[in-house]
Structure formats: structure tokens, C-alpha cells
Amino acid sequence: MATKTYAGINVDVNDEGYLTNPAQWTKEIAQEIAREEGINLTDKHFQVLEYLRDQYSKGSVLTIRGVGKSGITDIKGLYELFPGGPLKKSSRIAGIPKPTSCV
Amino acid sequence: MAEKIDHPVKKVALIIAKGSIEDVYAGLIMANGAVMEGIECKLFFTFFGLDAITKKRQNKLKTGVVGNPAMRMPGGLPFPTLLGIIPGVEAGVSAMMKKQMLDLDVPPVDEFLDMIVAGGGEIYACKLAFDMFKLKREDLSDHVIDVITVGRFYELAAGEGSQIIFT
Numbered sequence: 557m558a559t560k561t562y563a564g565i566n567v568d569v570n571d572e573g574y575l576t577n578p579a580q581w582t583k584e585i586a587q588e589i590a591r592e593e594g595i596n597l598t599d600k601h602f603q604v605l606e607y608l609r610d611q612y613s614k615g616s617v618l619t620i621r622g623v624g625k626s627g628i629t630d631i632k633g634l635y636e637l638f639p640g641g642p643l644k645k646s647s648r649i650a651g652i653p654k655p656t657s658c659v
Numbered sequence: 660m661a662e663k664i665d666h667p668v669k670k671v672a673l674i675i676a677k678g679s680i681e682d683v684y685a686g687l688i689m690a691n692g693a694v695m696e697g698i699e700c701k702l703f704f705t706f707f708g709l710d711a712i713t714k715k716r717q718n719k720l721k722t723g724v725v726g727n728p729a730m731r732m733p734g735g736l737p738f739p740t741l742l743g744i745i746p747g748v749e750a751g752v753s754a755m756m757k758k759q760m761l762d763l764d765v766p767p768v769d770e771f772l773d774m775i776v777a778g779g780g781e782i783y784a785c786k787l788a789f790d791m792f793k794l795k796r797e798d799l800s801d802h803v804i805d806v807i808t809v810g811r812f813y814e815l816a817a818g819e820g821s822q823i824i825f826t
Contacts, residue, residue: 617763617764619764620695620774620778621764621766621774622764624774630777631773631774631777631778632777632778635694635777635778635779639697640696640697641695641696641697642695642778643695644695644696657763657764658688658692659688659691659692659763659764659765
């Protein structure tokens with residue numbers, strides 16, 4: 557397993573750059589991963605990230621429809637926050653595994 | 660693998676020509692999956708596929724229960740085609756299909772189109788089929804950008820890394 561240094565912390569990542577241990581995640585790490593994805597994180601981004609981490613920790617299957625119904629943002633807003641990968645990029649920045657859902 | 664990285668799919672143009680639940684959803688799931696991956700997506704509805712973008716019909720699609728050899732009863736036993744002719748069976752099977760998809764967060768057709776449009780997907784209707792079914796523009800759902808010819812569809816589908824998929 558590869559390790560990568562974000563914000564001065566060594567974290568375990570898989571070959572697609574997803575953290576393999578969500579517990580290693582911090583907001584500073586999120587900022588640096590987001591920068592790699594070309595995204596500057598705002599409070600709104602962090603609300604989505606916290607929601608995703610919360611759902612993941614409960615074992616829920618993550619979908620963009622779920623995020624759209626979370627009350628944080630609608631689906632269009634989610635695409636605007638994470639262009640080109642509403643669920644894929646947000647999950648990577650949230651330090652959770654790549655989503656396995658098709659929707 | 661190297662091949663895949665060198666030539667990513669950048670755009671898909673999907674043609675949905677049939678109006679059963681599974682035919683329409685197969686196309687919608689591929690379209691939504693494309694926009695979620697950042698792939699540009701155009702959807703072209705033609706013939707009975709137009710039901711999916713016709714306001715009065717789009718959330719009332721059915722699954723064919725007659726002459727469908729892959730059909731199974733709950734539990735996995737074969738589904739006798741003759742059962743399919745009993746009134747209410749088609750509606751019951753269709754309701755069950757929709758329920759099971761909703762359990763996986765696959766929404767009703769109009770909401771699914773909302774999701775695809777929110778991600779930048781574009782919805783078009785086929786002019787020939789639209790004329791043939793004597794539809795009016797106001798019959799179509801608001802997701803539809805335009806009613807277009809086949810020639811226009813090919814123009815929209817053009818580009819490097821673009822794929823045309825007939826479902």
C-alpha cells in the first residue's frame with residue numbers, strides 16, 4: 557500500500573488516490589487533496605464532506621440523490637461544488653472509499 | 660489499460676428507442692453515470708422511447724410481462740407467459756420493478772431526468788417519431804431542449820472521444 561504526505565501527515569492511499577483509512581483524514585488533508593482536484597474548499601464543500609463521512613460511517617450507500625435530499629445542496633449545486641465528479645471527487649476529498657453505486 | 664487512459668470517453672450520445680421500464684432506465688442510468696464521471700452526454704429519444712419524455716406517460720412506464728423469457732416470479736421460478744395476460748399483472752410487476760429500483764435510489768423518470776440535466780446532460784426528441792405520434796411541444800417534459808432531426812443528432816454527437824450508443 558502506498559503512502560502519501562498531505563499537510564505534513566503520512567496517509568495510506570490506494571492506487572487511485574483514495575484514503576484507505578478514513579480515520580487519518582483531517583480538514584487540512586482535505587484542502588490539499590481538493591487542490592489536486594482543482595477545487596478550493598468552502599464551508600459548503602465541508603458540509604458535503606461531513607455529510608458523506610457521516611453516511612459512510614453509518615454504512616449507507618452513497619448516491620448523488622442522497623446528497624441532493626440531504627438539505628445541504630441540490631444535485632445541481634453538488635455538480636457545481638465538485639465539477640466533473642460530484643460523488644467520485646467529493647468522496648476522495650472526504651477521505652472515504654470510491655463510491656460503488658452507479659447512481 | 661494504457662489504451663483506456665490514452666483515449667478516454669469524452670462524450671456519449673445515447674439513443675433510447677423503446678418505452679418499457681427496463682429499456683428506458685438502462686439509458687437513463689448510463690446517461691446519469693456519464694455526467695457523474697464528467698463525460699458530456701446527449702440523450703436522443705425516439706419511437707416508443709418518447710414516452711419517457713412525454714409528461715403524461717413518463718412516470719407510468721410498464722415492463723412487458725408477455726413474451727419475456729427472462730421474467731421470473733419472486734423467488735426465481737419461471738414466470739409463465741400466460742399469467743401476463745391477466746389484468747393487473749403487468750401493473751403489479753411494473754410497480755414492483757419501480758419499487759426495487761427506488762430502494763437503490765433510482766428515482767422516477769421525471770426526477771431522474773432532473774438529475775441528468777442538473778449534471779449538464781442534454782435531452783432531445785426525434786422529430787420524425789414526434790411527428791408520427793402527433794405529439795405537440797407542450798406534451799413533452801420541460802427537460803427537452805429541442806425536437807431534432809437525425810442529421811442534427813449526428814452533429815451534436817460529433818467529436819473526438821465521442822461514442823454513440825443505441826440502447
